[in-house]
Amino acid sequence: MLYSIQELFKLIDQHKSSDEFYGKFTGGLGTDYYINRITRFNPEENRIICGFGEEIPLSGLDIEKKSISIKENEAILFLYNLHNEDFMIDRQRSINDILEFMYSTGGIQNEFWGDIGIIYKNQRKKCYVRTQSGNLVMKDDITKTKITDIKSAYRIELV
Incomplete structure (x- = not known):
C-alpha cells in the first residue's frame, strides 16, 4: 500500500468515539496540525522552502505525493505524547508486534501517551481495552494504577 503523508494523517x-481507549484525549486536531508540527510551515512566512542545515528544510514537503510504502502484513503505529505534543509514526512488521508493544510497560500503561493509533490495511483500527470480565476501560483507569502483568488483567481489541 502507498500512502502520502497527507493520507496517513487523515487516517x-x-x-474517535468516546468508548475507545483514547477517545477522550486526541483526534480531530486536523491534518494541517500534524504537518505543521513536522514541517514548521507557516503560509505567511517569506521563506517557503530552504535547505540550510539548521533552518527548517521540510517546509516545502510535498504532502500529497504517494511515497510511504507499507507491505501487505505491515502496520503503522502512531504515538502521540500528550504533554509536549511530540509524536512519531513507526512501521511495524505486523499487528502482533503492535499488540506486544501495547501490552508492554511502554504501551497503554504509559501515562505520557495521549494517543496510540494503528493503521492496518488502509484503515484506522479502533482500540478498545476491556477487563477480563468484559468491562470497557479508559486510559485514565489504567494509568492511575500500575499493574505488573497487564496482559492477564486486560484484553486489547483492535477493531
Whole structure:
C-alpha cells in the first residue's frame, strides 16, 4: 500500500468515539496540525522552502505525493505524547508486534501517551481495552494504577 503523508494523517486523525481507549484525549486536531508540527510551515512566512542545515528544510514537503510504502502484513503505529505534543509514526512488521508493544510497560500503561493509533490495511483500527470480565476501560483507569502483568488483567481489541 502507498500512502502520502497527507493520507496517513487523515487516517490517524479520524474522530474517535468516546468508548475507545483514547477517545477522550486526541483526534480531530486536523491534518494541517500534524504537518505543521513536522514541517514548521507557516503560509505567511517569506521563506517557503530552504535547505540550510539548521533552518527548517521540510517546509516545502510535498504532502500529497504517494511515497510511504507499507507491505501487505505491515502496520503503522502512531504515538502521540500528550504533554509536549511530540509524536512519531513507526512501521511495524505486523499487528502482533503492535499488540506486544501495547501490552508492554511502554504501551497503554504509559501515562505520557495521549494517543496510540494503528493503521492496518488502509484503515484506522479502533482500540478498545476491556477487563477480563468484559468491562470497557479508559486510559485514565489504567494509568492511575500500575499493574505488573497487564496482559492477564486486560484484553486489547483492535477493531
